[in-house]
Amino acid sequence: MQITLPFHYDFDRVLERLSLDPLHAVSLSDKSIRVPMASGNVVVVKAAGSSRRPVFELENLEEGQLDRIKDIFHFGSSLDAVNAHFANTNLSALFSEHQGTPIVREFSLYGSLMKSIIHQQLNLSFAHTLTSRFVRTFGHENDGVWFYPAPETIARLRPEDLREMQFSTRKAEYVIGLSEAIASGKLDLDRMESKADEEVAAELVSYRGVGPWTAQSFLLFGLGRPNLFPIADIGLQNALKIQWQLQEKPKAEEIMRHLPDWSPYLSYAALYLWRSIE
DNA sequence: AACCAGGGAAGAT
DNA sequence: ATCTTCCATGGT
The missing domain is CATH 3.30.310 (TATA-Binding Protein)
Known part of the structure; x- marks a missing residue:
């Protein structure tokens, strides 16, 4: 159609x-x-x-x-309302540049969560390599595209199985532990669709391996929520350093002073800042 | 070679 | 509660 x-x-x-x-x-x-x-x-x-x-x-x-x-x-x-909101902020040039660029959701909630954990503290290049290796080993291909594995498949793995493909021991434990929680039904990602941001974050952060950055990434890219700014993100810090022509990456408090101006569309500020350094 | 990377847990105040 | 250290790996 x-x-x-x-x-x-x-x-x-x-x-x-x-x-x-x-x-x-x-x-x-x-x-x-x-x-x-x-x-x-x-x-x-x-x-x-x-x-x-x-x-x-x-x-x-x-x-x-x-x-x-x-x-x-x-x-x-x-995105008219979003663009109008940023027209009178210090990110107006950035928004003019990326006009008409929406937030595109990850195709799988489980995939979004796994990807966020795998990407923690890794440069983008290696992070993509590692995620790709994870999916191509345990997922399946159909009609020219890769599907993330079922949580049940990953729940059965041992950390050593992931270490072989250069996961750190901790990252392997995080990925397997969350997959176990999902496979057992204890953690239901589909049910997050109807919950408020704070509720989703609180539940996710209670699991080992999920901190604020990962919960915010899941909300932003997995659920497509419009008002998240992962303040711990190195990429965003670097993008703001360039945007504001600073010598050093801005500290959290400095960034937080601007969040009220950008709210309730923080996710778009984050997305375009990421885009500005990609 | 040293420092960094789309962080987070564990330990120390 | 908040601050500091350690974790593991490839990239630059």
């Missing part, structure tokens, strides 16, 4: 960012991406218009999956 958006939408920027993750099946020449769906099929989202007149061709869409696709890609509403 085909859908047309009645507002500006920069799919080129979306694909550019998604293509940074080697697990994503992006075709820049084709302006398309293959999306692994929870039910096992793969939906192809392909740009058929322009950023000014966005039209998308959705292939292999199954019954009831349109809402999920619209949710993932933020096809449901424009």
Whole structure:
């Protein structure tokens, strides 16, 4: 089927960012991406218009999956309110630069959580290598795209199995421990969809390996929430150092002074700052 | 070679 | 409660 958006939408920027993750099946020449769906099929989202007149061709869409696709890609509403909000802030230039770039949700909540843990304290290059190795070893490929493994699969592993692919012992324990909690039903990620940010964060942080940064990343990219700014993130600190032309990375208190100005769209500030150094 | 990286747990005040 | 140290690994 085909859908047309009645507002500006920069799919080129979306694909550019998604293509940074080697697990994503992006075709820049084709302006398309293959999306692994929870039910096992793969939906192809392909740009058929322009950023000014966005039209998308959705292939292999199954019954009831349109809402999920619209949710993932933020096809449901424009970013006019976001842009208007930042027009009078110290990030106005940044927002002008990235106009029409939405937050695109991770395709799997479990994948989002695993990816955040694997990415902790690692440079992006190695983090992507490690995540890719994790999925290609324990997940499965279908219709040209990789699916994250089932939590049950990872719950059965021993830390040594992950150490072989250069996980640290701790990271292996975190990943397996959370997968156990999810597989047993104790931790239900789907149920997070209807909970408030603070409630989600409080529950996730109670698990070993999940701190504020990981909980915020899950809320931002996994659930697509609009008002998170992971203050501990080195990338954001470096981006702000450049943005503000500082000699050193700004300290947490310095950054926090600006958060009220950027709220309730902190996630967009974070996204565009990340984009500014990628 | 030394320092850094899309942090977090454990230990020490 | 808050501050400091240690963890493990590849990148630059």
